[in-house]
Amino acid sequence: MKRKLPFELVYSISALVVSIIVVHLLYVTVIRPNADAILQLRAEQAASGNIGVQERSLYVVLKDFEQESCFILMFWALAIMGYKGKLALAEGSLLNENFIQITQGMSILPEDTREFARPIQALSDDTQESLLPRALLAALHRFSSTRNVQDVSEAVRSVCDAESDRLDSELSMVRYIAWAIPSIGFIGTVRGIGEALGQAYQAVEGDITGVTASLGVAFNSTFIALVISIVLMFLMHQLQLIQERLVLDTHSYCDQRLLRHLQVRQV
Numbered sequence: 001m002k003r004k005l006p007f008e009l010v011y012s013i014s015a016l017v018v019s020i021i022v023v024h025l026l027y028v029t030v031i032r033p034n035a036d037a038i039l040q041l042r043a044e045q046a047a048s049g050n051i052g053v054q055e056r057s058l059y060v061v062l063k064d065f066e067q068e069s070c071f072i073l074m075f076w077a078l079a080i081m082g083y084k085g086k087l088a089l090a091e092g093s094l095l096n097e098n099f100i101q102i103t104q105g106m107s108i109l110p111e112d113t114r115e116f117a118r119p120i121q122a123l124s125d126d127t128q129e130s131l132l133p134r135a136l137l138a139a140l141h142r143f144s145s146t147r148n149v150q151d152v153s154e155a156v157r158s159v160c161d162a163e164s165d166r167l168d169s170e171l172s173m174v175r176y177i178a179w180a181i182p183s184i185g186f187i188g189t190v191r192g193i194g195e196a197l198g199q200a201y202q203a204v205e206g207d208i209t210g211v212t213a214s215l216g217v218a219f220n221s222t223f224i225a226l227v228i229s230i231v232l233m234f235l236m237h238q239l240q241l242i243q244e245r246l247v248l249d250t251h252s253y254c255d256q257r258l259l260r261h262l263q264v265r266q267v
Contacts, residue, residue: 008083015079016072023072035063066221068189070181074228077177078109084170088242089133091130095249099136101259107263113144122125132250139258149262158253162245167243171236178232185225189191192218 038057061067100121102108108116119138120133127133135156195202195217 001109004111011083012076012080019072019075023068023075027068030060030090031059033069035059045159046083061220061237062224064188064217064221066184066191067224069184070221070225070228073181073184074232077174077232078235080174081235084167085239085242088167088239090131092242092246092249094127094130095253098257099133100261102261106261108143108258108261109263110144110147113140114267116140131160131163131246132253134163135250135254136258139254147264148266149259152262153255153259156251156259157229160251164244164247167247171240174232174236178229178236181232182225182229185222185229188225189218192221223241232262 035057038060100116101119102116117137120128120137120140123133128137138155138159139152143149143152148154
């Protein structure tokens with residue numbers, strides 16, 4: 001597992017940098033220029049007295065820095081979850097492999113464990129680090145040393161529980177991002193309300209343009225942050241479901257294809 005950590009760190013940092021560059025480039029070239037043009041047109045219409053029902057523009061809703069930060073964090077989290085999901089699906093495909101070459105009715109004795117472990121040990125290093133090969137090897141080695149089927153079952157359960165804890169802990173950054181996005185939205189809300197209160201004297205004099213613009217910042221940032229948070233939490237729970245199924249299916253694989261064939265010779 002230690003060999004994967006540097007790559008995951010580099011991948012995570014690279015995903016963040018790419019997200020910042022792509023989102024900021026999109027904001028600079030598309031969103032903010034269009035939003036400024038729309039706001040300028042509205043200001044000219046208001047100055048000429050041509051005030052009608054104005055449609056809500058997506059560019060105006062997205063234009064502020066809080067929304068940009070939320071999208072950067074969203075794409076960063078999606079990149080991390082995409083990588084985790086790809087690993088989980090790749091490990092899940094190993095469940096279709098027949099690592100224990102045994103037919104119905106055959107038994108595995110403690111003396112046979114080395115023979116059955118040899119094909120698993122011949123796998124590539126990356127494949128051996130997957131959950132299923134590790135669980136099978138742990139079971140075979142435990143059976144060889146203890147000659148006790150109950151101990152083998154505990155060994156498989158221990159490997160699966162440790163993997164479940166590891167997968168859960170590796171989602172801590174995604175959980176932090178899912179928490180940070182609504183918080184950034186509320187920061188925009190506080191900033192917008194603060195700016196609106198600072199321009200209250202203009203509203204008293206009859207000019208409510210500045211107040212409405214500031215309130216727009218407050219509501220738009222919260223709206224976008226909550227929508228992104230809903231989508232992100234849904235995808236994160238789907239990823240957790242895939243990972244939990246991987247652990248449960250691995251435990252079931254070991255029970256069905258290994259543990260029920262283990263037998264101790266009676267003396």
